[in-house]
Amino acid sequence: MLLLPLLSLSALWGFVLNLTVGDGRALLRANTIYQAIGVTSTDLGLQLQGERTRSVIAATTRKLTEDLGEQRARTDKAVGDFQKAAVEVDGDISDEMRASVGTLNGHLGRLSSIRGDIDSGNSSRLNGMTEYNRVLDSLFRLYDQMVSVPDMAIFQQAAAMQSMGNAREIIAREQALVSGALIDGRLTEAEVTAFTEYVASRKFLYARGMAVLDVGLREPYEKMFAAEPFLTFTLDEARIVKSGKAPADAAGWNSRMATLTERLDKIGLTATGGIAERATEAATSILVRIGMAGGVGLIAVVASILISVRFGRRLAGELADLRAAALDLSEVRLPRVVRKLRDGEAVDVKKEAKPIKVSGSAEITDVAGAFGSVQRTAVEAAVGQAELRQGVGQVFLNLARRKQGLLHRQLTLLDAMQRRTHDPDRLEELFRLDHLTTRMRRHAEGLIILSGAAPGRAWRKPVPVLDVVRAAIAEVEDYSRIDTEHLPVAALDGGIAADLTHLVAELVENATIYSPPDTTVIVRGDMVSNGYVIEVEDRGLGLAPDVYALVNARLADPPEFDLADSDRLGLFVVAKLARRHGIQVTLRASPFGGTGAIVLIPRKLVTEQDALAAPAPADAPEELPSRTGKKPLAVVGGGHHNGLPRRVRQTNLSPKLSPPPAPEPESKPERSPDEVRDLFSAFQRGTQRARQEEDNEGDDS
Structure with a gap:
């Protein structure tokens, strides 16, 4: 009886401890993943963004520059660092993140093909930009998988920073598209449509992220959004969407974008580092609490087991005696009484309702006494009920049989009287008496049926x-x-x-x-x-x-x-x-x-x-x-x-309600x-x- 609660307590303690330890390990694992994949993937994203911008310019001028070659070299190095870090933490990442890493590696493998199309002039600047966007989209899906920490507050801030990072990517796409258009001074209709979509997405992502960020992380962004570079950038966006043309001042555009992206990247790195530091502190705090709570809980469980074993042994012995007495009552003594009553045998209540004798604590003896009272009451009730039913049944049967015999004799007498009577009025009265006797016989048969016997006809x-x-x-x-x-x-x-x-x-x-x-x-x-x-x-x-x-x-x-x-x-x-x-x-x-x-x-x-x-x-x-x-x-x-x-x-209507008698028909002899x-x-x-x-x-x- 005590083993199950103790096992349940131990299992619950272990389950809670495992969940809490799991949360702490998840936080530590998230920090490890960030230090490996997070840092290298961030650098990879920046290099891909730079290569995308230079590739759009090359697709517009149809010329390959030394600057593009150097950028491609930096991108290849970032790809190598990322893939090396992914292999090192492969055992710590989840299956979903592992699948995202595999998808990103597949897109990175297409970089040589994308570059070849641009170098040969087979790809327009919008098509080339779209190919780079697909690679970066797979990278940002990996970022989404990295935001998986058990602490809800940290998770919300990390998710908000992910939205801010996505908005930074949209700005980079706008910059790349306009950088190509600055060369020939025009944007195609498809490019204007794409730019308009970028602007709308950027506004949505910034609004969603700012709504969740706490004061410490939101304040640097608020200051930047109120500063001159960002305000001028938003005006440039509106002019491009309205006119469908690139800015006239190319140097000013490039300068403003360089300043803006530099500030955004700095704020993003600072905020991301702060979130990682929070995750580490939360993990450490959780592990400390786990150690304290787990130790105290373990001591309590061990003490409960020792005390329960001591008292359980004594209680088990007392319950075993009570169980044996109860089984004897339910399986032997009471069934024997019921069987005797069913067979019509006499039952001695005092003999059959002996008190249950057990020793032990007061609770056990009280339960035994209660069992004895229930036993005595059950035997007395069963005997009384059996005697009552048997007596009532016999009364019914005896009365019914006697009444049935008398009624049969009465029917015989009525039959003889009917045979000897020639007076129609007397004969009709005898028929009514015969009918009454028949009904009485039916009631007698009803008593026989209720007593359990059959009438016999x-x-x-x-x-x-x-x-x-x-x-x-x-x-x-x-x-x-x-x-x-x-x-x-x-x-x-x-x-x-x-x-x-x-x-x-x-x-x-x-x-x-x-x-x-x-x-x-x-x-x-x-x-x-x-x-x-x-x-x-x-x-x-x-x-x-x-x-x-x-x-x-x-x-x-x-x-x-x-x-x-x-x-x-x-x-x-x-x-x-x-x-x-x-x-x-x-x-x-x-x-x-x-x-x-x-x-x-x-x-x-x-x-x-x-x-x-x-x-x-x-x-x-x-x-x-x-x-x-x-x-x-x-x-x-x-x-x-x-x-x-x-x-x-x-026929049976009251004379007062009867209608007036009809004229009597002509009398017949x-x-x-x-x-x-x-x-x-x-x-x-x-x-x-x-x-x-x-x-x-x-x-x-």
């Missing part, structure tokens, strides 16, 4: 979707408000028929409860690529978007049943059934207001049956309602549509008692046949 053969929907509607109290729309013919796996009936019934009942009593609940279905969809839509107030998201999350991944949230018992049952069979149930806002529930039954559970599309005989019993113990919904009234009950509008008895006897025989088929098929399943 299943069919081996596929069951039509139509029968499933009709059976679900028959289990809802306010079934007269439910309308069915398009339901393509299809059948479902018999193993899920009872559970799907329960699931749809819960959704339909939820729709009727949470929508106004004068509205209609629509049930529709359709075959889709992924299976079969049953949609239940009401016209209630709907829910907020965040509530829809919460409910859909619970339907997709049902949590443990919470006794405090019994208001949504039906949704828990729906989630359990959907998860059992891989059915997707989603709630969403209806475009007409209210809520729409979408039930997607997987394709593997759906069987297409074209034969079911044919209409059933008028006296055919309803298959699934008969199998589930429910009677035909004759009490709904209003006839049937596609074999489904159709409600009559305003009532059926005789024998006709009524024969009618219900035929109805009972059909129901009995359906129940017998159910019993036979249930035995097969």
Whole structure:
């Protein structure tokens, strides 16, 4: 635990020391490079500028002079000195600077070719001057690479001096161009354009450099710019640009330029030397601070290591004992308790929650005590939760099984009473009682489902979707408000028929409860690529978007049943059934207001049956309602549509809101008692046949 901070501290100390030493070395290296390449390259630039001016004059007069030959000799010597110095400091320069040196050497190698063109008269003075400019441009790019010091203040001053040096080169180009024009007294159009560009560049470079230079370096330039030679030079520039002609006083021009360039070179050398001296002083100061800070830091690191090792050994032993006790708790004791609870075994809290015994500092013993408290609380909570859930589950299951048995007996008694009754009014009341009992049985099955058991009803053969929907509607109290729309013919796996009936019934009942009593609940279905969809839509107030998201999350991944949230018992049952069979149930806002529930039954559970599309005989019993113990919904009234009950509008409306009764139609003769008895006897025989088929098929399943 202590090793990592110590290593980090040591690494950080070394990293900072390396960076600081690197800055100092960079400053010293910059001074070394300046003393070697900087000095020789400066002399090389001056010699190239002088040769350029004399070469322009030679290109104008078409004569080679002794002065030009002497200048070329001085240039060759400067080239040799520079190349020798570059070789000596090759190990200290960067890759970028090494590339710049190579580029400059390549241009210097073309000097003989440039001179030959001028000597033979094949090059005009502007072309020859341009060739020399290219050599000097590569030299000034090398100067840019030399301005690389880590001290920001020194770097800014060096960069500013580089701009001043570039401006000095522009003045030299102006001087060379005008020196050739003084001989024949004219400037070509191209030369005037070039001179104009030189003037603009010179002004820009001086302005940029002066804006950055500090007071000590800027003051000599300010004095020179305010002196007579420079002011006269700027006037000469303006006249040349405006007239396109060389100055009339050649001797005066040459004298003023000699004085001006001499002062500029002197100021430049002084300023460059001052910057180099600053770099050396900064490097020395940095190295001194490095020595002091590095030494003190090293002592601190060594002392930290010694102290940490001493205390770390003791702490490591104490932590090892605590770790062993914690691992025993997390990997052995608590898993053993959970396993016993899962297997239904009794757990002794005192025995399983023994205190953790460790020795050491107060902090270690406090942590051990905290672990012991957590252990005891966790074991007690797990035991209590397991006992609570087990007890609640058993209560649910026992009550549901008892209630289911009683309801089954009640359905049997009702069936017998219906067979013995011939009075239509009594028979209708028995049918209503049968319907109520069926709904009670669904609630009992819901408790069984919540307890984790299965209700136990299943069919081996596929069951039509139509029968499933009709059976679900028959289990809802306010079934007269439910309308069915398009339901393509299809059948479902018999193993899920009872559970799907329960699931749809819960959704339909939820729709009727949470929508106004004068509205209609629509049930529709359709075959889709992924299976079969049953949609239940009401016209209630709907829910907020965040509530829809919460409910859909619970339907997709049902949590443990919470006794405090019994208001949504039906949704828990729906989630359990959907998860059992891989059915997707989603709630969403209806475009007409209210809520729409979408039930997607997987394709593997759906069987297409074209034969079911044919209409059933008028006296055919309803298959699934008969199998589930429910009677035909004759009490709904209003006839049937596609074999489904159709409600009559305003049937359940309050008498005060009912419209005036319509005139009674002409009365028809009532059926005789024998006709009524024969009618219900035929109805009972059909129901009995359906129940017998159910019993036979249930035995097969």
